[in-house]
Amino acid sequence: METPAQRSKRILSKTLPNQGERVNSAKVIRGEGLHKTYYLGRTELHVLRGVSVTIDPGGLVAITGASGSGKSTLLHVLSGLDVPQRGQVYYNNEPLFEPEGVRQIPVGRDADGAAIDRSGPVQAHGVSRAALRDFEARRNEMRNKRFGFVFQFYHLLPEFDVLENVMLPHMVGSTTAGWLNGRAAAETRALSLLERVGLKERLKHRPNELSGGERQRVSIARALMNEPDILFADEPTGNLDGKTGRAIFDLLQELNTAGQTIVMVTHDRELAREAERTIHLVDGQMETTA
Ligand SMILES: Nc1ncnc2c1ncn2[C@@H]1O[C@H](COP(=O)(O)OP(=O)(O)OP(=O)(O)O)[C@@H](O)[C@H]1O
Ligand SMILES: [Mg+2]
Secondary structure (H helix, E strand, C coil): CCCHHHHHHHHHHCCCCCHHHHHHCCCCEEEEEEEEEEEECCEEEEEEEEEEEEECCCCEEEEEECCCCCHHHHHHHHCCCCCCCEEEEEECCEECCCCHHHCCCEEEECCCCCEEECCCCHHHHCCCHHHHHHHHHHHHHHHHHHEEEEECCCCCCCCCCHHHHHHHHHHCCCCHHHHHHHHHHHHHHHHHHHHHCCCHHHCCCCHHHCCHHHHHHHHHHHHHCCCCCEEEEECCCCCCCHHHHHHHHHHHHHHHHCCCEEEEECCCHHHHHHCCEEEEEECCEEEEEC
16 A cells, blocks of 8 residues: 555656656756746736746856746746746756646735635645655755856845855855855855956955945856856846946856856847847747747
8 A cells, every 4th residue: 555655755756748758858947838827816917828948058048028028937937936837847857846736836815915825735636745845845955056046136145245145055055064164165166256257356345335237246156156057047137237237248148158057037138139049928928039
């Protein structure tokens, strides 16, 4: 007889469509049939309506589209920050999300402001909450170790200096002993990244003592700290003037030329044109240009 733990494991390891194709695919990240809907009161907002996309290793991909077209949502789903109702994302052939029926998805608020949770009927599927927590922990681990993130508004910690901000990803998830042991190596790496982004002379500055372009350089160095396979950037130049934005984009291009895979959301058509590939979102679906 199958134990509840074995049953949970079997259901969660069950992969979604295209199993045969999965095995041969050497792509780094692949989204298939992604659907994301938000519920607000009585309104259903179908933000992603069947988006399928493959990001090749070493690529520089720009996601474009009108405001509200779902660019950030797509980025969040591809990077496991947000959970789609339908579809799957494979990262190195591993599914990022649980099978559709057992996903836990807080998707919006009802008319009274209470959270709507369209989670799968966990009990009905016989998957234990502990097994779901393990799956989610694995996704979080992938996200922390293999993906780097850059945001429009930097998300730096104001009470830490530049060097400390860049070292943060090393601290996250380390035990105290691990942190102390790895500290010297982490500091060396942080210093070399800060040199690379041109901030060697700003190590002791706090974020509020930096210009916007400098803040974004810190956040790029921080995103690179764990040597991510993929760098996700949501409007990295969106808060900067043209010239500073250009310099940040040049830096991203330089990193890409050195082999860094980058997926970037941008409003800036000129920059998007220079990307290797553009994914243009219209009405929750995608128009691709090579
Ligand atoms: N948590 C949420 N709950 C409800 N609706 C949401 C939520 N997040 C986003 N939306 C809605 O989904 C739509 C797509 O949002 P998204 O942030 O992906 O757009 P975007 O293309 O990144 O836009 P922008 O260019 O303005 O950043 C928007 O209309 C937004 O209002
Ligand atoms: Mg956005």
